[in-house]
Amino acid sequence: MKKIRWFRLDTAALIFPAIKGNNWNNLFRVSATLKEEVDPSVLQTAVINLMPRFPSFYVKLRKGLFWNYLQNIDSPPAVREDYAYPLVFMGSAEMRTCCLRVLYYKNRIAAEFFHSVSDGTGGSIYLRTLVGEYLRLRHGITIEYNDSVLDPGDKPKVYELEDSFSKNAGKIAGRELGRKAYRLSGIREKGDFKHLITAVTDSGILHAKAREHGGTVTAFLAGVMLQTIIEIQSEEVPEGKEKPVRITIPVNMRRLFGSRTLRNFVLTLNLGVDPRTGPYTLDELIGNITNQLALKATKQNMAAEIASNVGLQKNLFIRAVPIDIKHIFMKMGYSSYGEQLGCINISNLGVVECPDPLKDYIDRIEFIIGPQQTYPNNCSVSTFNGKTFINMIRNTGGSDLERRFLTKLVELGIPLSVESNDIGGSESQCTASSAE
Amino acid sequence: MYCVKCGVKLQEGTEKCPLCGTPVWNPDGLSAESTYSSRMPDKTFDRDPFAAFLTVLTVLAAVAVSAVCLVLYGRLEWGSIVLAALLLFFVIAVLPFWFRDPNPVIFLPIDTVALELFLLFLCLRTGGHWFMSFAFPCAGIMGIIGTATAALLKYLRKGRYIVIGGLQIILGAFCILLEFFQHITFDTAMFRWSLFATIALFVSGTFLICVGLFRPLREFVNRVFYI
Numbered sequence: 336m337k338k339i340r341w342f343r344l345d346t347a348a349l350i351f352p353a354i355k356g357n358n359w360n361n362l363f364r365v366s367a368t369l370k371e372e373v374d375p376s377v378l379q380t381a382v383i384n385l386m387p388r389f390p391s392f393y394v395k396l397r398k399g400l401f402w403n404y405l406q407n408i409d410s411p412p413a414v415r416e417d418y419a420y421p422l423v424f425m426g427s428a429e430m431r432t433c434c435l436r437v438l439y440y441k442n443r444i445a446a447e448f449f450h451s452v453s454d455g456t457g458g459s460i461y462l463r464t465l466v467g468e469y470l471r472l473r474h475g476i477t478i479e480y481n482d483s484v485l486d487p488g489d490k491p492k493v494y495e496l497e498d499s500f501s502k503n504a505g506k507i508a509g510r511e512l513g514r515k516a517y518r519l520s521g522i523r524e525k526g527d528f529k530h531l532i533t534a535v536t537d538s539g540i541l542h543a544k545a546r547e548h549g550g551t552v553t554a555f556l557a558g559v560m561l562q563t564i565i566e567i568q569s570e571e572v573p574e575g576k577e578k579p580v581r582i583t584i585p586v587n588m589r590r591l592f593g594s595r596t597l598r599n600f601v602l603t604l605n606l607g608v609d610p611r612t613g614p615y616t617l618d619e620l621i622g623n624i625t626n627q628l629a630l631k632a633t634k635q636n637m638a639a640e641i642a643s644n645v646g647l648q649k650n651l652f653i654r655a656v657p658i659d660i661k662h663i664f665m666k667m668g669y670s671s672y673g674e675q676l677g678c679i680n681i682s683n684l685g686v687v688e689c690p691d692p693l694k695d696y697i698d699r700i701e702f703i704i705g706p707q708q709t710y711p712n713n714c715s716v717s718t719f720n721g722k723t724f725i726n727m728i729r730n731t732g733g734s735d736l737e738r739r740f741l742t743k744l745v746e747l748g749i750p751l752s753v754e755s756n757d758i759g760g761s762e763s764q765c766t767a768s769s770a771e
Numbered sequence: 772m773y774c775v776k777c778g779v780k781l782q783e784g785t786e787k788c789p790l791c792g793t794p795v796w797n798p799d800g801l802s803a804e805s806t807y808s809s810r811m812p813d814k815t816f817d818r819d820p821f822a823a824f825l826t827v828l829t830v831l832a833a834v835a836v837s838a839v840c841l842v843l844y845g846r847l848e849w850g851s852i853v854l855a856a857l858l859l860f861f862v863i864a865v866l867p868f869w870f871r872d873p874n875p876v877i878f879l880p881i882d883t884v885a886l887e888l889f890l891l892f893l894c895l896r897t898g899g900h901w902f903m904s905f906a907f908p909c910a911g912i913m914g915i916i917g918t919a920t921a922a923l924l925k926y927l928r929k930g931r932y933i934v935i936g937g938l939q940i941i942l943g944a945f946c947i948l949l950e951f952f953q954h955i956t957f958d959t960a961m962f963r964w965s966l967f968a969t970i971a972l973f974v975s976g977t978f979l980i981c982v983g984l985f986r987p988l989r990e991f992v993n994r995v996f997y998i
Contacts, residue, residue, distance in 0.1 A: 416810055423812040440808050520994045527812070532789055534779070659821070738777060738790040745778040752780035755789030756807040 342391055342405040346500035346644045347599040348451035350673070352396060352403040353665035355427075358527060359708050362422045363455060363715075365462040365684075366445035368699040373439040374473060379414045381468040382437050385461070386411050388487045391496050391598055392452055392461055396430040401658055405451065408433055416440060420529045420756055421728070422705040425449055437465070442698070444469065450599070455684045455702055455715075456587055457597040460485065462700070467693055476692045482595070483688050492595075499594040504645040505638030515675040516607070517568045517578040521711045521731025529706065532737045534725040534744070534751045538686075538718045544749055550621040552723070553683045554628060556716065557582040557606065558621030559747070563740045564678050565610050581607030583677030584628070587685075591634045602640055604631050605676040617747075674709045679736075684717040694720060706730045712737075725751075772797075822868030829861050852896060859889045875921035883914025905956040909949055916941055932983030932992075939976030943969035 344352070351361045386393050393412075394405035412433040417440035425436070425447075434449040446462045453461070460483060467484045470476050480486035524530075538552075545555035564580045572578070585601045594600050606627040608615055615623070630636075647653060653661065684702040700719040703726045707713060711731040717724050727737045745751055772781045772795060774788035784801035787794050833854055840850030847854070862885040867873035887910050894902035916938065923934045950965040982988050 417808050418810050418812050419807050421807075518995075520996075522990065522993045531807075533806075734790055734792075741779060741790060742777050750780065752782075753774075753777075753789060754782055754806055756805075757789055 340407055341397070342394065342496070342598075343498065344403055344405065344451055345498040345599045346641070346648055347454075347601065349402070349648060350665060350669060351449065351451045352398075353662040354669045354673070354708060356708070358424055359706075360425055361450040362425055362447055362705045363450060363458060364421050364445055364447045364701075364703040365455065365458045365717075366443050366699075366701050366703070367462055367466045367697050368443045368701070369466070369696055370442065370698050371696070372442055373444055373469075375414055375416075375439055377473050378437065378439055378444060378465075378469055380472055381465055382414055383411050384468050384472075384487050385465055388464070388485060388489060388491060389461055389597070390491055392435050392448075392457075394434055394452060395432055396427075396434055396449065396451065398658060401654060401656070401661070403451070403658065405434070412437060414439060417443065417445060420527075421445070421531055421703050422447060422529060424527045453597055454587075454599045454601040455585070455682060455704075456589060456601070457599070459483075459684060459687055459700070459702065459717075460597060463687070463689055463693070466697065467690075470693060470696050474696075476696075478692060479690050481690060484690055484693065494595050495597045497594070497596050498598065499588070499592060499596045499600040500641050501645055503588070503592045503594070503638060503641055505635065505642040507639050508643035508646050509636070509639035512672060513581075513605070513676060514579050514609075516581045516605070516678050517564065517572075519564065519567070519678055519710050519712055519736060521729065521733055523711065524730050524732065527730075529728050529730050529756075530734070531703065531756045532727045532734065532741075533701070533754045534727070534741050535754070536723050536725070536744075536749050536751050538721050538723040541723050541749055544747060545621075548618055548621045550625045551628075552716070552718075553584060553681065554621050554624040556683070556714075556725070557584060557624045557681050558617055559743050560679060560681060560714065560740055561607055561620045561624070562615070562617055563736065563743060565608075565615070566739065567736065568610065575611060577610040579607055579609045581605040581677045582624070583680045584624075585680065585682045586632045586637070588637055591632070591637055602637055603677075603680070604628070606631070607678075670709065674707050679710065680704060680707070680713045680715070682713075682715045684715070686718045689719075699724060701726055703728060714740075822865055825865045825868075826861070829857050829865060833857050852893065855889050855892050859885055874925070876918060876925060879914060879918040879921055883910060883918070886910050886914070901956050905952045909952055912945060912948065916945065930983060932979045932989060936976040936979030936981075936983060939972045939979065943972030943976065946972070 355361070390407055391405070393408050395408050397404050397406045412435055414437045417438040425434075430449060434452045436445075436447040438445045438447065444462070444466055446458060446465065448458050463484045464487065467478050467480075468487050471478060478484060480489075541552055541555075545552045548555055548558070550558060560582055561580055568577055568580060583603045583605050585603045588600050588602060589595065592600075604627070606624050608620065608623055682702070682704050687700045689697060689700075697719070699722065700717055701724045702715045702717040704713050704715045706728055712727065712729045715726045715728075717726075725741075727740070729736070741751055741753065772783055772785065773779065774781055774791065774793055774795065776793045777788055777790045779788070779790065781788060781795060782803045784797060784803035785795050786797065786803070836850045836853045836857075837847065840847050863882045867878050887907060890906040890910060891902055893899075894906065920934060920938045924931060927934065946965040946968040947962070950959075950961060950963070953959050954961050982992050
């Protein structure tokens, strides 16, 4: 395969450069906590070694006349010590250097991505391969490479670099836009500080509880979150004036379409209820989410969703418009509809698998998505080695949503241990307390 | 170690529950191990490449206009007005982006002077008699109001709602003045549109001042609009 110099942005990735602002952009993080302290020099070598294997990750964002594109970088990013909070704002200057960050702190290795590069699944494959390479260099372990941990010596495959959206677009475009959803609100932190609360639980107990209520883990957590937000809305909004409450759930489409791309291949569904129709029990909410997921997350429906996005991207008139003008309209469209249909994301990475020798060295694998542009809270979930990690991030002062949501889980019989980045550095403490 | 209120397990040594803020009894005096470092990110200068693009575009436009005029007429003719407008555009829209932290308190007076000079040039070039009685006072007052607002917003730590509300009321009053200058210069009728604008700006300005003065209302607006 000849050396690739640049990539077109895939269909989902096109929106992110358009909507990024001076203090917000769409980032996500995957991290692995090892059972030993991380050696930065070995980690740097591992980052260098992965460069040829992941050409679509070692890229910088460039601006063309009509579209943005990703260009390969010549030197890999330098690993750096982690900050007081995850997902520190990535400015345009940094994106013009590299859209990937590799960070370390004590036992943790983290990779942060600008969302145009990849999605959670692609990011977690990169992270596991990076950790695998790090442990190979550090301990000389032999790894049985598979689809979750790629062989750094292999050449990148064509199917890993494809834009699966264009390939799998349906013939008929179809998109459902509903009433705007209820907005979670809060007083925004000064600066870029983000509060992170991590709840850890036994995945077996969580799974059993979800089945007891008739849903998957995602549907169960979404149901509990719906109940929490309905409760918050009922305290703030007079009866009869409530807005729909919806959870935005990203659907990994690799399984639906048999894709193995390392680039973005995820679509979001906004699932929920209108509280004006009457009160819902938890089981009804979970059932609602389960049924809506079954109804909407089908290959045909998703292909129609993709077709509406790809159709816009391929429209000749739209293509001919200069990028800055296109960005203005994309920004307007995104702020009018992109984020207005859901209240919060619950992004479940699922069970993160690792080959055996790696598993012995890793304690945790976590997944964190940043807050949205117009709402302050987000929630991401990952499961590794029998533990589920629920990461709740926010860029506002109060922890009301987290308290209500996690206390509900405890009341349902799910034991949780909770950690926060607020007990860390003194500056983060100050920022957190000053805002409250 | 558990939170007595939420029932969640906490890290050993945690001083208060991160969910509800309840203090945690810590008889052994342990301190919690931080999961994140105390390192805060550096503020980096994020120069917009668009500034370079606009600069090149402005220079190219200036060269093209000059060349066309010189070829067609042997002198600048109307090209001088276009060149002056391009210079004004550069000073107002492009120049600030070349600086790390463009201070509006410095740039707004510069912009005002540039605008005044452009209008004076335009007036002289077209043989008009509207500069001293209309353009000079209007642009000058706008510049003073803008600079004062920028200075208050930049250097006062609190009271943004009051400043913006006050600005709206002053702008409302300025609308009447603008129509007065228009009347004495161009002999138009008085109070044809300014009263409507003044009333609207006065109402919204008063509302913002109320928001600024009453803390519960201010917090409600901040929360609802996610400011």
